[in-house]
Amino acid sequence: MNLTLKIWRQKGANDKGKIVDYPITEVSPDMSFLEMLDVLNQELIEKGEEPVAFDHDCREGICGSCSMFVNGQAHGPDSMVTVCQLHMRSFKDGDTIFIEPWRATAFPVIKDLIVDRSAFDRIQQAGGFISVNTSGNTQDANAIPIDKHDADTAFDAATCIGCGACVASCKNSSAMLFVSAKVSQFALLPQGKVEATDRVLNMVKQMDDEGFGNCTNTGACEVECPKGISLENIARMNREYLSASLKG
Amino acid sequence: MSGILNSSIGRKFAMALSALFLMVFLLQHFSINILSVFSPDIFNDVSHFMGTFWVIQYLLQPVLILGVVFHFVMGFVLEIKNNKARQISYAKNNGGANSSWMSRNMIWSGLAILGFMGLHFYDFWFPEISIKFIDGDMSGLIDPNNAESGYRYLEHLQHKFVDGWRVVLYVISFVFLALHLLHGFNSAFQSVGANNKYTKGLIGFGKVYAIGIPLGFIFIALFHFFNH
Numbered sequence: 412m413n414l415t416l417k418i419w420r421q422k423g424a425n426d427k428g429k430i431v432d433y434p435i436t437e438v439s440p441d442m443s444f445l446e447m448l449d450v451l452n453q454e455l456i457e458k459g460e461e462p463v464a465f466d467h468d469c470r471e472g473i474c475g476s477c478s479m480f481v482n483g484q485a486h487g488p489d490s491m492v493t494v495c496q497l498h499m500r501s502f503k504d505g506d507t508i509f510i511e512p513w514r515a516t517a518f519p520v521i522k523d524l525i526v527d528r529s530a531f532d533r534i535q536q537a538g539g540f541i542s543v544n545t546s547g548n549t550q551d552a553n554a555i556p557i558d559k560h561d562a563d564t565a566f567d568a569a570t571c572i573g574c575g576a577c578v579a580s581c582k583n584s585s586a587m588l589f590v591s592a593k594v595s596q597f598a599l600l601p602q603g604k605v606e607a608t609d610r611v612l613n614m615v616k617q618m619d620d621e622g623f624g625n626c627t628n629t630g631a632c633e634v635e636c637p638k639g640i641s642l643e644n645i646a647r648m649n650r651e652y653l654s655a656s657l658k659g
Numbered sequence: 660m661s662g663i664l665n666s667s668i669g670r671k672f673a674m675a676l677s678a679l680f681l682m683v684f685l686l687q688h689f690s691i692n693i694l695s696v697f698s699p700d701i702f703n704d705v706s707h708f709m710g711t712f713w714v715i716q717y718l719l720q721p722v723l724i725l726g727v728v729f730h731f732v733m734g735f736v737l738e739i740k741n742n743k744a745r746q747i748s749y750a751k752n753n754g755g756a757n758s759s760w761m762s763r764n765m766i767w768s769g770l771a772i773l774g775f776m777g778l779h780f781y782d783f784w785f786p787e788i789s790i791k792f793i794d795g796d797m798s799g800l801i802d803p804n805n806a807e808s809g810y811r812y813l814e815h816l817q818h819k820f821v822d823g824w825r826v827v828l829y830v831i832s833f834v835f836l837a838l839h840l841l842h843g844f845n846s847a848f849q850s851v852g853a854n855n856k857y858t859k860g861l862i863g864f865g866k867v868y869a870i871g872i873p874l875g876f877i878f879i880a881l882f883h884f885f886n887h
């Protein structure tokens with residue numbers, strides 16, 4: 412396959428940045444998208460040019476670091492995949508492919524396609540945890556019976572990998588799907604109920620302070636989420652938040 | 660509870676409450692207007708009641724005005740905040756792949772409704788207020804000095820829909836209202852945290868409401884245009 416890549420290049424946080432065209436030839440349809448970028452980078456290095464900086468780690472869809480907006484969609488045209496799980500067979504010979512970083516004021520670009528997602532870490536630190544006594548008399552979590560449905564729903568929420576595709580896809584750069592997954596995974600379990608009020612208030616406050624937008628319920632996040640996190644989590648967070656603000 | 664409007668979720672909750680209220684109002688408004696097609700007398704009687712009963716005039720009407728103003732002002736506030744959350748846009752963004760046109764353009768359908776409301780107030784609300792509170796004529800009669808002349812409401816309405824251009828503007832506005840509601844109806848329930856086993860049914864009902872009510876208003880406008 413021969414392709415034209417239109418890649419966002421930006422030297423650093425303060426550089427203006429621009430889209431640069433890169434023709435690439437002999438791409439195998441069996442390559443993953445990241446392998447294709449590796450080939451491009453090898454060519455750039457051989458030519459003495461600066462390679463394209465992009466985040467990646469596990470290359471198997473579990474770390475959430477391979478953030479890229481490919482042809483107008485987070486993680487490209489396929490559903491329920493990250494960019495490392497996207498294959499070149501999803502494109503046609505002769506295609507032009509736009510590759511851009513996540514766009515959100517709360518996710519500033521560090522270099523090329525790499526953005527700073529530490530806003531997510533700060534939201535987690537604001538309440539995405541439970542407090543347990545670890546002095547040696549910790550109770551076995553299985554000692555508390557949990558409704559199967561609640562356990563499954565909490566687990567589904569916990570599969571969020573913090574990739575930020577929800578923010579990138581949302582027209583408002585809203586982080587509601589991510590935060591609601593992190594709130595839900597605890598809110599549904601007895602261990603999480605203890606700190607539920609503070610958790611949701613603090614996490615939402617941090618989310619707002621980071622400069623993410625408001626949710627318009629367009630549902631774009633749910634469609635683009637590689638882990639299929641459901642909008643039901645956002646409704647649950649709304650309920651949690653409203654009852655928490657009545658209490659606290 | 661303090662400062663709930665300072666949080667993103669609180670703002671959306673308030674937005675949804677005002678929207679739910681407006682949707683109940685819209686249904687009520689439609690129910691009365693459709694009477695003008697089926698029974699001019701009942702339409703006149705109900706209009707007179709709505710226009711003169713103090714609970715409606717001095718309690719519900721101010722609440723309605725507050726609700727509308729809150730809704731569109733908050734709509735602008737959210738739009739400005741949301742634009743700030745993404746200052747650099749994508750060179751290529753395939754929004755249609757993951758969301759409906761209606762959901763991405765609530766501000767534009769909303770602005771069209773706002774424009775329509777300007778015309779609608781000029782057509783009906785300002786003349787009403789002027790007759791009732793400036794001329795001081797609370798009789799609701801075509802000729803206030805002649806009890807036999809009958810109520811003026813239907814006549815006023817029919818008079819407005821003689822003008823073809825006005826009918827065209829009304830029809831276009833109702834199309835935008837339908838687009839606004841096609842996303843808005845279910846969005847409002849999601850905003851207040853209602854996403855449960857009834858949601859599927861509610862989505863269906865929302866579609867019927869969002870298309871049915873504006874279509875009904877269009878029918879009324881066209882009916883009076885062709886039957887005057």
Ligand code: HEM
Nearest residue numbers: 627675678681682731734765766769773843844846847850
């Ligand atoms: C007066 C002009 C209007 C403007 C400028 C306007 C604007 C907006 C905007 C911008 C939103 C989206 C807010 C968001 O980001 O979530 C919205 C939501 C909504 N609007 Fe309006 N609107 C107007 C009139 C109306 C009317 C007359 C109705 C109903 C009869 C209505 C029903 C709704 C509903 C149901 C929602 C969804 C609420 C939610 O998502 O929680 N709007 N409006």
Ligand code: SF4
Nearest residue numbers: 571572574575577636
């Ligand atoms: S909710 Fe989905 S899209 Fe958002 S961060 Fe989690 S895994 Fe990524």
Ligand code: FES
Nearest residue numbers: 470474475477495
């Ligand atoms: S590199 Fe880990 S999810 Fe893609």
